[in-house]
Amino acid sequence: MTQREADMKVLVVGAGYAGTIAANRLAKRARSAVRITVVNPRPDFVERVRLHEEIAGTGTAATPLTAMLSAGITTRTGTVDKIGDGQVTLADGTGLDFDRLVLAVGSTVAPLPGTVPAGTWEGAREARAALAGLPGGGVVTVIGGGLTGIETASEIAFGRPDLRVRLVGETIAASLSERARQRVRDGLNRLRVEVVEDGVTQVEPGAGEGGADLVRLGSGARFSSGLTLWAVIGTVPGLAARSGLEVTADGRAVVDAQLRSVTDPRIFVVGDCAAVPGSRAACATAMPQGAHAADTLARVIEGREPEPYSMGYVGQALSLGRQDGLLQVGRRDDTVRRLHFAGRTAAVVKERICRYAKFSVRTATYTWLRGPK
The missing domain is CATH 3.50.50.60 (FAD/NAD(P)-binding domain)
Structure with a gap:
């Protein structure tokens, strides 16, 4: 050497x-x-896959870096x-x-003006504080039809059933198979999440009813929102x-x-x-x-x-609140198969995946599939 x-x-x-x-x-x-x-x-390791829990108050996403890094590694904030x-x-x-x-x-993220970003630590903390101050019957709008938006809307609906939660996106769960997309819709419906497939063109803070946000859609429709979250990464x-x-x-x-x-x-x-x-x-x-x-x-x-x-994928996992979830089986090239699993068992598996990810990061014990040939 x-x-x-x-x-x-x-x-x-x-x-x-x-x-x-x-x-x-x-x-x-x-x-x-x-x-x-x-x-x-920041002096913390943030589990981005748990930011929706941070927002909803059902969990926490931050762990001090001192607890995550091996002895001998220097940190600089x-x-x-x-x-x-x-x-x-x-x-x-x-x-x-x-x-x-x-x-x-x-x-x-590059949030639309007037919205709170759900995909950053700072945005999640701001959203959590705003959500805690939102009275029962208030409206929360989550913009973004991908997995981040779905998990955010589901977690808020699960943690705050007294609120009206709306998920807005041009396409909901586009990365999943057709059957899995329908299962996601069923899960959202059980949580009473209103799904709107449309694009958002503008959010005007304080311009809606009672000083709420005014959300304008591409179709010309508009509605008021007590808290508007941007969940597009x-x-x-x-x-x-x-x-x-x-x-x-x-x-x-x-x-x-x-x-x-x-x-x-x-x-x-x-x-x-x-x-x-x-x-x-x-x-x-x-x-x-x-x-x-x-x-x-x-x-x-x-x-x-x-x-x-070289690496290959195995699928996608998402939670629909704490008691429901979905596992989309995929090929190594990340294209989806028709097979998926859903329900309470899928939620448990998703939780274990999140725990394993944190364990692997902390211990550096990790293996992965090779990519497609």
Whole structure:
């Protein structure tokens, strides 16, 4: 081992599923060969798959990073403003040097003005406080027909049956099979969630009845809403583009077969902010990518050749409140099969999946399927 390898400084930017498992797995694999620093905007690991529980008050999504990271890993609370040549600059102007960097800043949201984002920690906390102050009979509108919107609307309806919950999206559960979509609708109906398949064009805070929000739809319809949540995920932070890395049209960093930036091979990019063909935003994507980046870096330190990244999906899981759920069986290429499972058993399995994800991130004990050939 060379002196440089023994003193290798590794920065992990972002402590979500991808970044946290990368840091822990590298600490386990490389042992004393590296000095690992994790930079994160907050001192907590946030289980994004539990943000709907945070909003509804049925659970919590945050755990201190000190309880999630292995001994010997240094943490720095802050936001990285730019990545330069072997150094990052934080928002407060300070700099940190690195020999290797793992970029794992995930994805974010671009909420419609007048709405509260349901897919961020700060938005979830704001929504939880607003929901707690909403009186019985009030109306909550969740915008977004994907799994995030479905879980958010379901959890609120389960936790606050005294409220009227409305889910608005152009297509509800589009990523599922036709039968699974119908089962989701049945579950929403049992929770008395009103489903509106339409697009939202504008939200006017305070312009509705009694000072509520006024929500305008593409069809021309409009209604009042006491709390309006934005549950559409899809944008990524601008850090990669701002730092001069090659990115796609939607801002995701272009990577090679080993998940290294094609602009700077010292930088691994993993999770939602990486442009990996065939991947989707999910912890099921982030965790194998973070683990692979750590394994690859460990191989390089050991003087071995890195291996290309490969992973396959098994399906999708969602909760419909605490007592109902759905498991959509899929192929390794992430296309769906006709088979799905639903009901209380599916809810239990979904809960176990969430617990396993957190356990795997903390212990760095994780395996995954290879991708389709």
